[in-house]
Amino acid sequence: MDISSTKDKIVKAAYDCFSEKGYNATTTKEIAKTAGVSEVTLFRYFSTKSDIFKEMLKRYSFLPVLYKIKIESDGIDLQDTLKLIAVKFYNTLLERKQFVRIMLSEINHYSEEIIDIYSNFREELDSMLISIFESKICDLKLKNFDLKVASMGFIGMIYSFFLTNEIFLKKKVDDIELNNVINAFVDIFLNGIKK
Amino acid sequence: MDISSTKDKIVKAAYDCFSEKGYNATTTKEIAKTAGVSEVTLFRYFSTKSDIFKEMLKRYSFLPVLYKIKIESDGIDLQDTLKLIAVKFYNTLLERKQFVRIMLSEINHYSEEIIDIYSNFREELDSMLISIFESKICDLKLKNFDLKVASMGFIGMIYSFFLTNEIFLKKKVDDIELNNVINAFVDIFLNGIKK
DNA sequence: CTTGTGTGTTAGTAAGCACTTACATACAAG
DNA sequence: CTTGTATGTAAGTGCTTACTAACACACAAG
Structure with missing residues (x-):
């Protein structure tokens, strides 16, 4: 078990990508790459890109x-x-x-x-x-x-x-x-x- | 000659669309429709979507x-x-x-x-x-x-x-x-x- | 009547996208 | 050794997108 789980890594990567390029300009492929996982794994944790966004909103809200x-x-x-x-x-x-x-x-x-x-x-x-x-x-x-x-x-x-x-x-x-x-x-x- | 030229209509339509949905989520088809012209005409005036955006920035800057x-x-x-x-x-x-x-x-x-x-x-x-x-x-x-x-x-x-x-x-x-x-x-x- | 200009329609292309399927592999637990 | 869990790879599907090509029509000016 890593210090941060795969799911954590994906959400963090999404956070970074979205903040740099915006939601629409960020691809799921890119998020996966940034997280260091395969795109398929990403879709094993989240069924849609929108779900990733919402999860990110929850976790990183100030x-x-x-x-x-x-x-x-x-x-x-x-x-x-x-x-x-x-x-x-x-x-x-x-x-x-x-x-x-x-x-x-x-x-x-x-x-x-x-x-x-x-x-x-x-x-x-x-x-x-x-x-x-x-x-x-x-x-x-x-x-x-x-x-x-x-x-x-x-x-x-x-x-x-x-x-x-x-x-x-x-x-x-x-x-x-x-x-x-x-x-x-x-x-x-x-x-x-x-x- | 209309009170506003075709080009004007396109830029205005782009302004409206971009402000509502953002650049990436706005399609050239949509801009054309909002402007009341065909998509082909739109591309007769602007060679890329990005050009429309920049023209809009110029015209609507406050x-x-x-x-x-x-x-x-x-x-x-x-x-x-x-x-x-x-x-x-x-x-x-x-x-x-x-x-x-x-x-x-x-x-x-x-x-x-x-x-x-x-x-x-x-x-x-x-x-x-x-x-x-x-x-x-x-x-x-x-x-x-x-x-x-x-x-x-x-x-x-x-x-x-x-x-x-x-x-x-x-x-x-x-x-x-x-x-x-x-x-x-x-x-x-x-x-x-x-x- | 001819010609040029501005526009529409229809059909397309090539690329990129979110998302899926099928199968292989690594590995820890029992 | 077997089984379950987490992951990867490869390939692909169906859709949307920016942008193009070809042709037709309307109409104003000479």
Whole structure:
């Protein structure tokens, strides 16, 4: 028994291929080759190409990873909390860059599944932030904003920064630049929501 | 002579098809049918499917549309200027929603062309905002932020809001909600960059 | 009336695709 | 040694695809 089973290897290979070329441009032959198995073996584990895709969506979704972002915010001030969350969020996206790419390119093709993943993802993130804001609201005299809108704005800055650099421009952002940008975003945002 | 030539009809049809199903899943037969011409005629105008795609990229790029966003900001305060820009930016994205979808789904396939369009787009937008900030910087005692980072943050909030609702969740945002959200974003942002 | 231009129809080709069938082989467990 | 399980190879099927060739028709301009 290998460290990763044949099925695992196929799903991983599919993940890599789909993220590089998209679903339609990836052939089952290619997936098999990447996985280091024969095409026939591939079809012994999955009866259709679509099944491979769906299995891959399940296994590589970043929904579970999201929980790693959750932090203990008691005792830490809001500024540091936001910075920490921003960094963790960005790194999560980086770690699952391939998955992000797949989601972007297959929204049309597998819209139901992807809408599902994305909406769960956003709900979790937003409610995480909102509960943090709520716990700090009395300490810091925040404006009476719609917290959900505020959360969307904050997440949006970081998400968009990620998309622009990593997905569109394919430009690596080094840690120093990332930290500067995140610090600026947090500063703007925090100042913005304070009374 | 028709109001739109045969070539125009083909490019328009390709635009519609590609945005709905993606490049690979769209057949030349389908494009021809959508355009209301025969497939042979299609190949009389374009020698390959890829040529149609590239022609479509040229014609439907939102780069030219971007100049409609530019406004006269003299005499208007920064808050109203930003709100106006945000609304116009959002509406431009809406107007070219199909193009955005194509860019997202074909980054892998036509990365060179799309990177080019996207980076021009961002540069234009950023420099537009930066020059506005600079013209107001003395009036309003803005913090000594990196203006480019500030611009990225502001654009990012709106862009991400658009992507989430219109592209991912396929949820229509009505004008009232859009205005509320934009007002909130501008408030947060403006407060955030002030001293 | 002729000629050129733009288009349609019909039929095709060569390639590539997802997926299948049949058979062979390696190997671990009993 | 036998049997079951996991895999490979070779060959192929039926379908779809981008793209082509050949011919016919409509029609406007000279």
